[in-house]
Amino acid sequence: MKKFDLAIIGAGPVGLFCANFAHLHGLNTIIFDSLAEVGGQPKLLYPFKEILDIPAYSSILAHELITKLQNDARQHTTFVLNHPVRAIEQSNNEFVIDDDYSVRSVIIATGTGFFSPKKFPLKTNEEIEKRIHYYVKDPQDFAHQKVGVFGGGDSALDWAIEIASQPAAKIKLVHRRNEFRGLESSVTKLKSLKNVEIKTPYLPKSIEIRDNQLNISLKKIGSNAITDEQFDQIIVGYGFRANNQFVKKWGVNLVNNQIEVSRSMETNIPGIYAIGDVTTYSGRVPLIGLGFGEAQIAITTIMRKLFPEKTLTIHSTSI
Numbered sequence: 342m343k344k345f346d347l348a349i350i351g352a353g354p355v356g357l358f359c360a361n362f363a364h365l366h367g368l369n370t371i372i373f374d375s376l377a378e379v380g381g382q383p384k385l386l387y388p389f390k391e392i393l394d395i396p397a398y399s400s401i402l403a404h405e406l407i408t409k410l411q412n413d414a415r416q417h418t419t420f421v422l423n424h425p426v427r428a429i430e431q432s433n434n435e436f437v438i439d440d441d442y443s444v445r446s447v448i449i450a451t452g453t454g455f456f457s458p459k460k461f462p463l464k465t466n467e468e469i470e471k472r473i474h475y476y477v478k479d480p481q482d483f484a485h486q487k488v489g490v491f492g493g494g495d496s497a498l499d500w501a502i503e504i505a506s507q508p509a510a511k512i513k514l515v516h517r518r519n520e521f522r523g524l525e526s527s528v529t530k531l532k533s534l535k536n537v538e539i540k541t542p543y544l545p546k547s548i549e550i551r552d553n554q555l556n557i558s559l560k561k562i563g564s565n566a567i568t569d570e571q572f573d574q575i576i577v578g579y580g581f582r583a584n585n586q587f588v589k590k591w592g593v594n595l596v597n598n599q600i601e602v603s604r605s606m607e608t609n610i611p612g613i614y615a616i617g618d619v620t621t622y623s624g625r626v627p628l629i630g631l632g633f634g635e636a637q638i639a640i641t642t643i644m645r646k647l648f649p650e651k652t653l654t655i656h657s658t659s660i
């Protein structure tokens with residue numbers, strides 16, 4: 342059994358900052374995320390948007406904020422990714438997570454739940470799957486490629502814009518309606534780019550590998566016309582499902598699927614805390630900066646409980 346002072350469940354912006362603050366106070370911390378990528382909503386849903394309300398940054402791109410938080414945290418925190426936490430069992434004064442990790446305190450930072458992408462709705466195989474992406478880790482990976490972007494929301498539009506700025510990239514944006522759900526300014530920008538073609542209203546009907554390319558048959562909605570398009574890779578921006586089912590099993594009190602917390606961010610189970618978008622209390626707003634403050638309250642409370650004999654240093658300038 343691996344032992345830690347603290348487990349943080351969820352490596353979104355709030356969980357990542359919490360790991361850094363826990364380290365400042367000397368807590369040996371492990372952090373879990375259900376995805377292979379850290380960063381939660383900013384990384385998955387709006388990586389290329391500017392955030393204007395993070396304290397001390399007049400503007401920062403969402404993916405840059407996550408990189409900064411992650412770079413700080415990975416120097417001292419144990420990361421377990423691709424691991425949706427399923428079970429938290431209480432055992433004496435400790436908690437056992439998924440039978441493998443024994444921790445003294447738990448902080449739940451699972452946001453709106455663990456994300457899984459809505460899949461491309463066609464029969465595929467392993468070779469095809471390697472060329473289908475559900476989020477963009479690094480736009481440079483798509484330089485010199487013919488890329489299909491499927492979807493009509495903000496993520497699909499943002500990804501198309503970012504990839505279009507890569508050298509020799511050619512984009513086809515395929516959506517089943519003529520109208521897009523994302524920002525009109527993004528649609529206008531895409532229409533102005535020479536290496537972007539917008540194909541609406543089309544639905545993908547079949548996919549196969551032909552001549553080392555993805556060959557996708559597209560059906561024009563409202564007609565029987567089928568056209569074949571060839572891509573090196575495709576990005577599917579059909580959105581994400583957020584699943585909060587495990588939180589319900591952990592025994593914490595919920596109000597409308599969110600965790601009820603005290604002013605010290607503790608749940609009804611002593612030793613289990615919750616911070617960020619997964620929590621609810623009167624007046625709460627879903628903002629990253631607020632989640633950072635909640636992390637500071639939770640860690641300070643944990644330090645006082647785990648080490649009552651220590652004089653707690655509140656300010657980092659004095660640590």
Ligand SMILES: Cc1cc2nc3c(=O)[nH]c(=O)nc-3n(C[C@H](O)[C@H](O)[C@H](O)COP(=O)(O)OP(=O)(O)OC[C@H]3O[C@@H](n4cnc5c(N)ncnc54)[C@H](O)[C@@H]3O)c2cc1C
Pocket residue numbers: 350351352353354355356373374375376379380381382383386387391392393394424425426427450451452453454455456587616617618619627628629630632
């Ligand atoms: C389009 C959009 C724009 C926004 N713009 C702003 C803005 O400008 N400023 C601002 O402050 N806020 C903004 N927000 C809100 C902000 O993104 C959220 O408040 C913030 O992401 C909450 O952070 P979090 O860490 O609590 O949760 P999340 O970001 O939701 O991260 C939770 C993490 O927990 C993981 N997880 C969930 N369940 C499990 C499990 N069982 N086991 C392991 N891991 C799990 C998930 O995979 C995820 O990585 C915006 C949100 C959206 C959707």
